[in-house]
Amino acid sequence: MKILQLAFRNLWRHPQRTLFISSLVVIGSLFITMATAILDGATKGLETSLVGSLTGHLTLAAPTEEAYGLFGSEIPIVSDYEGIPAIDEGKRIFPLLGEIPGVSAYTSIVSCIASVSLSGFTQKSVVFGIDPATYFSVLSDIEILWGDPGELNRGGIFLNERWAKQAETQLKRPPAKGDSVVAAVASRGTFRLRTFYVAGVYRYKAPSDTLDRVVLADPTLVRSLVNYTLGNGSLATEAGLDNRADTSSGSIDDLFAVNQDIESSSTPGISLQSVESTLQDTKQRDSLVAVDHAAWSFILIRKDEHASIHKVKSALEKVLKKNNVQIRILDWYTAAGSNALMLFALKAAFNVGVLFLVLGSLMMLINSLVISVLERTGEIGTLRALGAKRFFIIRLIVMEILVMSLGSAGIGIIITKVLLHTISSVGIVLKNPLLIGLFGGALLRPQLELSFVCMFFIGILLASLVASIYPIYLALSISPREAIHEGEG
Amino acid sequence: MRAKDKMNYMKRILLIGIIAGLCSAVLFAENAASFNASTYKNLLLQVDQALAVLDTDVSAEYLIQKRDPGGATSTTKSTVFRRDAKNQFLVLILEPVIDKGKGYLKIGDNLWLYDPVGKTFTFTSAKERFQNSSFRNSDFEPSHLARDYEPLSAERVKLGTYDCTLLELQAVTKDAAYPKMKIWVSDDTLVRKREEYSLSGAIMRTIAIPSYQKIGNRWLPASMVIIDHLQSKKIGDKVEYERTTVTISKPSLKALPDTVYTKEYLERVAR
Numbered sequence: 001m002k003i004l005q006l007a008f009r010n011l012w013r014h015p016q017r018t019l020f021i022s023s024l025v026v027i028g029s030l031f032i033t034m035a036t037a038i039l040d041g042a043t044k045g046l047e048t049s050l051v052g053s054l055t056g057h058l059t060l061a062a063p064t065e066e067a068y069g070l071f072g073s074e075i076p077i078v079s080d081y082e083g084i085p086a087i088d089e090g091k092r093i094f095p096l097l098g099e100i101p102g103v104s105a106y107t108s109i110v111s112c113i114a115s116v117s118l119s120g121f122t123q124k125s126v127v128f129g130i131d132p133a134t135y136f137s138v139l140s141d142i143e144i145l146w147g148d149p150g151e152l153n154r155g156g157i158f159l160n161e162r163w164a165k166q167a168e169t170q171l172k173r174p175p176a177k178g179d180s181v182v183a184a185v186a187s188r189g190t191f192r193l194r195t196f197y198v199a200g201v202y203r204y205k206a207p208s209d210t211l212d213r214v215v216l217a218d219p220t221l222v223r224s225l226v227n228y229t230l231g232n233g234s235l236a237t238e239a240g241l242d243n244r245a246d247t248s249s250g251s252i253d254d255l256f257a258v259n260q261d262i263e264s265s266s267t268p269g270i271s272l273q274s275v276e277s278t279l280q281d282t283k284q285r286d287s288l289v290a291v292d293h294a295a296w297s298f299i300l301i302r303k304d305e306h307a308s309i310h311k312v313k314s315a316l317e318k319v320l321k322k323n324n325v326q327i328r329i330l331d332w333y334t335a336a337g338s339n340a341l342m343l344f345a346l347k348a349a350f351n352v353g354v355l356f357l358v359l360g361s362l363m364m365l366i367n368s369l370v371i372s373v374l375e376r377t378g379e380i381g382t383l384r385a386l387g388a389k390r391f392f393i394i395r396l397i398v399m400e401i402l403v404m405s406l407g408s409a410g411i412g413i414i415i416t417k418v419l420l421h422t423i424s425s426v427g428i429v430l431k432n433p434l435l436i437g438l439f440g441g442a443l444l445r446p447q448l449e450l451s452f453v454c455m456f457f458i459g460i461l462l463a464s465l466v467a468s469i470y471p472i473y474l475a476l477s478i479s480p481r482e483a484i485h486e487g488e489g
Numbered sequence: 490m491r492a493k494d495k496m497n498y499m500k501r502i503l504l505i506g507i508i509a510g511l512c513s514a515v516l517f518a519e520n521a522a523s524f525n526a527s528t529y530k531n532l533l534l535q536v537d538q539a540l541a542v543l544d545t546d547v548s549a550e551y552l553i554q555k556r557d558p559g560g561a562t563s564t565t566k567s568t569v570f571r572r573d574a575k576n577q578f579l580v581l582i583l584e585p586v587i588d589k590g591k592g593y594l595k596i597g598d599n600l601w602l603y604d605p606v607g608k609t610f611t612f613t614s615a616k617e618r619f620q621n622s623s624f625r626n627s628d629f630e631p632s633h634l635a636r637d638y639e640p641l642s643a644e645r646v647k648l649g650t651y652d653c654t655l656l657e658l659q660a661v662t663k664d665a666a667y668p669k670m671k672i673w674v675s676d677d678t679l680v681r682k683r684e685e686y687s688l689s690g691a692i693m694r695t696i697a698i699p700s701y702q703k704i705g706n707r708w709l710p711a712s713m714v715i716i717d718h719l720q721s722k723k724i725g726d727k728v729e730y731e732r733t734t735v736t737i738s739k740p741s742l743k744a745l746p747d748t749v750y751t752k753e754y755l756e757r758v759a760r
Binding site: 256261268 | 550555563570583585587588602604605606608609610611649681682699700701702703714739741742743745746758759
């Protein structure tokens with residue numbers, strides 16, 4: 001108690017310096033806690049909007065070298081759409097998922113990016129072919145506004161509310177049940193078109209630019225669109241690859257070395273009848289385009305409310321490994337793609353910034369304590385001469401620094417709490433679509449977690465202890481005789 | 490005395506200036522006379538007329554072979570029916586088998602795609618790549634050079650065995666596939682080579698038409714080689730471009746029924 005009194009008295013003896021350092025610690029704490037609260041709020045918002053609406057807690061995908069999420073490859077594609085490979089072992093995986101503790105539900109989807117047209121309205125959209133029996137139980141944040149989800153197995157398509165509103169603005173009428181919707185995919189030198197009919201409209205709990213592009217559709221038609229067909233294995237057949245192609249690579253002007261013009265009047269031309277008869281035989285094509293009904297792009301898993309995501313993931317890994325199933329397990333943020341990953345990158349950059357801030361503050365704190373010790377050389381020497389032990393001096397200096405740093409950090413946190421209470425009641429309204437997508441909604445509610453506050457105080461405590469090492473060393477190296485002599489001089 | 494010298498000097502400079510001005514005016518007038526835009530506009534009309542078939546339909550088989558830079562090759566075989574008088578064409582894919590029956594139907598300014606598996610039509614732009622090759626949907630259309638372009642310059646050049654007029658063209662309509670173009674027209678008014686440029690002057694495609702085929706008194710390309718300068722890859726020290734070879738065979742000028750150029754026909758024939 002005496003030590004505490006002495007520490008307070010020493011700090012009070014130099015009010016300007018104490019106030020200056022305390023203000024720095026308060027401002028630093030305010031900055032760090034506010035920024036963390038905003039980023040945590042954004043992560044929570046994004047997690048809430050994506051886990052319950054798009055990805056589930058964990059997502060299973062086919063093992064490939066290239067990284068891709070629910071929306072396809074994360075590498076920007078300039079000209080051609082690369083499809084998502086299908087999970088081959090779906091039939092083996094589904095029974096295993098039921099055995100894993102902590103898994104409450106799962107569903108599977110087929111995903112592709114297509115140009116989706118409704119009458120005159122066309123938009124590049126993410127088309128999910130879903131199993132309506134399980135999809136809405138895994139993604140419970142999806143609200144059906146109208147329509148029977150069962151029709152998603154009969155050629156139906158469910159538009160999301162914002163997609164439907166955009167179409168309505170252009171068409172001057174809302175999309176109606178039974179309207180034809182054409183989805184077109186251009187990939188690997190060919191195109192595929194499929195017709196769906198409007199079966200309903202749904203809404204996401206936390207809409208965002210990412211989610212606005214999604215429509216839900218009949219999985220069989222989406223499989224056919226994305227070419228999950230029995231002929232898909234035969235690449236050569238699909239893209240028409242063969243060895244008839246011209247392989248010459250000379251200069252184009254060499255082609256004019258001789259006159260090659262020809263008279264064609266003698267050769268028989270093509271006739272309409274011959275073309276029609278060639279097109280009549282479609283057996284081979286029909287066998288190649290037959291849909292592989294077992295093919296899925298992703299399996300989405302929802303965990304029990306109280307189960308730990310890490311435990312579920314590790315149990316899943318064990319079971320899949322034991323059964324020799326080759327599959328990729330994606331966290332929700334990897335499955336959601338660049339938007340979620342961008343937020344994590346932002347957090348990482350912020351943490352690096354905080355590290356530099358902490359190092360700077362630490363240097364300043366050490367410097368100020370060193371000055372404080374040097375100013376009190378006589379006093380410390382006298383205390384030592386009066387019989388004060390080394391441990392007493394150590395305790396005195398450590399107490400001073402702890403009182404100042406923890407006290408200031410506490411004030412910083414209290415100010416943050418007050419500010420956050422005011423902000424959270426109304427929320428931060430975002431208008432920029434990029435930020436809305438990044439933070440998972442138009443209303444951002446920053447939140448300061450108790451765990452972070454505890455971690456923050458522990459960090460400050462450790463930093464203060466580190467900062468006190470050099471001043472303690474200086475204080476202990478002062479000999480009572482020199483100090484008294486210096487005081488007399 | 491000094492002032493008089495200065496005056497003479499000034500007069501001399503003025504005289505030289507006038508002579509130089511007159512010379513350049515004469516030269517400019519000569520240049521202007523050597524490039525007569527209307528003459529070359531006429532040449533463009535002749536080029537269009539040489540390839541247009543306005544009194545009947547054109548049918549032919551197109552074999553489109555694409556070689557990716559340093560990569561795979563692929564082939565598409567299709568049948569093309571064309572009616573230039575009404576700006577209509579119908580393309581039916583015969584190979585690869587998986588695409589059999591897919592069709593492209595152009596009626597006026599509308600280009601429809603048809604997928605027989607989904608029994609579905611959709612609308613697309615004529616400027617799109619045909620089956621992802623360097624051949625564009627617009628390349629099935631008849632030549633409209635005189636309508637879409639105006640000549641900027643002309644010169645006589647040699648292209649292999651052919652004596653050609655090299656014309657530099659600039660688009661004047663928004664229907665033009667490319668904003669700028671260079672064409673090599675041989676003396677028989679056939680386009681032998683074409684270089685297509687973007688607005689900024691970057692080369693987009695080079696098309697060589699080394700052989701034509703004559704049916705009656707009409708000309709049709711027999712083979713074309715297209716280099717796509719936007720699809721390239723560095724292989725070793727050399728830059729390779731996507732190269733598409735188009736071989737047009739079995740041409741016919743037999744008149745076809747009007748129903749051929751309809752969505753109903755496409756649906757019926759391509760099941």
